[in-house]
Amino acid sequence: MDKAPIRILVVDDSVVIRKLLSDTLAADGDLEVVGTASNGRIALARIAQLKPDLITLDIEMPVMNGLETLAEVRKLYPALPVIMFSTLTERGASATLDALSLGASDYATKPSNTGSPAVAIERIRDELIPKIKGMCGVASLRLVPLPQVRPVKTRVRSNPRIEIVAIGASTGGPNALAEILPRIPSDFPVPIVVVQHMPPIFTRLLAERLASRSAIPVEEGSAGVVLSAGRAWIAPGDFHMRVTRAAAGCRLNLDQGTPENSCRPAVDVLFRSVAAAYGENVLAVVMTGMGSDGVLGAQDIRDAGGSILIQDEASSVVWGMPGMVHASGLEDAVYPVDQLAGEITRRVLQSRGPQSQVARERAEQKSGGQRIVEQKIVDQKIVVQKIVERKNYAAVEPPAK
Numbered sequence: 001m002d003k004a005p006i007r008i009l010v011v012d013d014s015v016v017i018r019k020l021l022s023d024t025l026a027a028d029g030d031l032e033v034v035g036t037a038s039n040g041r042i043a044l045a046r047i048a049q050l051k052p053d054l055i056t057l058d059i060e061m062p063v064m065n066g067l068e069t070l071a072e073v074r075k076l077y078p079a080l081p082v083i084m085f086s087t088l089t090e091r092g093a094s095a096t097l098d099a100l101s102l103g104a105s106d107y108a109t110k111p112s113n114t115g116s117p118a119v120a121i122e123r124i125r126d127e128l129i130p131k132i133k134g135m136c137g138v139a140s141l142r143l144v145p146l147p148q149v150r151p152v153k154t155r156v157r158s159n160p161r162i163e164i165v166a167i168g169a170s171t172g173g174p175n176a177l178a179e180i181l182p183r184i185p186s187d188f189p190v191p192i193v194v195v196q197h198m199p200p201i202f203t204r205l206l207a208e209r210l211a212s213r214s215a216i217p218v219e220e221g222s223a224g225v226v227l228s229a230g231r232a233w234i235a236p237g238d239f240h241m242r243v244t245r246a247a248a249g250c251r252l253n254l255d256q257g258t259p260e261n262s263c264r265p266a267v268d269v270l271f272r273s274v275a276a277a278y279g280e281n282v283l284a285v286v287m288t289g290m291g292s293d294g295v296l297g298a299q300d301i302r303d304a305g306g307s308i309l310i311q312d313e314a315s316s317v318v319w320g321m322p323g324m325v326h327a328s329g330l331e332d333a334v335y336p337v338d339q340l341a342g343e344i345t346r347r348v349l350q351s352r353g354p355q356s357q358v359a360r361e362r363a364e365q366k367s368g369g370q371r372i373v374e375q376k377i378v379d380q381k382i383v384v385q386k387i388v389e390r391k392n393y394a395a396v397e398p399p400a401k
Helices: 015-026 040-050 066-076 090-102 117-135 173-183 202-213 267-278 295-303 321-327 337-352 356-396
Strands: 006-011 031-037 054-057 082-086 106-109 164-169 192-196 218-220 232-234 240-246 249-255 282-286 307-311 333-335
Touching: 006 015, 006 040, 006 117, 015 031, 015 117, 031 040, 031 117, 040 054, 040 066, 054 066, 054 117, 066 082, 066 090, 082 090, 082 117, 090 106, 090 173, 090 202, 106 117, 164 173, 164 267, 173 192, 173 202, 173 337, 192 240, 192 267, 202 218, 202 232, 240 267, 249 267, 267 282, 267 295, 282 295, 282 321, 282 337, 295 307, 295 321, 307 321, 307 337, 333 337
Parallel strands: 006 031, 006 054, 054 082, 082 106, 164 192, 164 282, 192 232, 218 232, 282 307, 307 333
Antiparallel strands: 240 249
């Protein structure tokens, strides 16, 4: 028996975007557009009537904007997947990160300046449709072919000294990173490098937000930077980030080489580079995300003698990337997202010094957890203020589409 199509409600105040989205999504046999809405108030009424499996949600709309709508959706339908459909601008990126902090499941960027309806349709097919299917379980782990990994070797654990932490994430990653990096203590003894699948602008704003709530500096990676302890770098959108060893130490290199796993930056690229530069002295973490990026790089790290942690299925928005690592038998341990920071810190400190450092780490984690609670309260107040500001802005001067 064939599975029923995924029922989608499209919410956008632009007639052109509603038609483009509706026609493109409806052309896929697994999807059905059951309705559209031009603002959040209409959308809330139609969710109750149509009971969609997922909604796509614009941000800048009259009457009730996307952030206001999302807040109400999360109160009334906490499990309903919501994909924000936003512009690739500073304002759009900032609003999208606000939406993710309010509980949006994921986001896709609107086609802009393509000059061709065919190109716009292709962008939607390539970026939005896979996310919809991933959210609703059509592209299940069982149906996605595993990358061709080499046979996993049994190894004798030598507990090597950890010199770097490498993290890969995609769908759900911004909120997962917000659970981890603010809990890393200020005297963390190794550098952290991160690939989060995001476009340009988004990665810079994400780094700035994480830096504002973390005890360690967090910044977007730049070419030639020498890695140092107690700092984190996030790969910039549309650039692969690699770590290379030189006489002065390990540096970041950026390039726009061919996308891997349809991603640039790609986790595999970063993981391969840290395996080559640091050998067995690597702790890698694969977190929530769609697809298989990170599996082949994780094998390089394991073959070099490094360790791999993955986020568990229950706390992942999509258990694609960590699930693939698990299916390949490459991980050393599995943890929920709220335990990953503590485990990362424990392993790093334990590999490098006496047990007294572990006790210090526990104290740091306790205070770090309090910082997160306090920061979440502040974040919610800031988002509410932004909702009010956007509503006032829209009332005076509706933004151009």
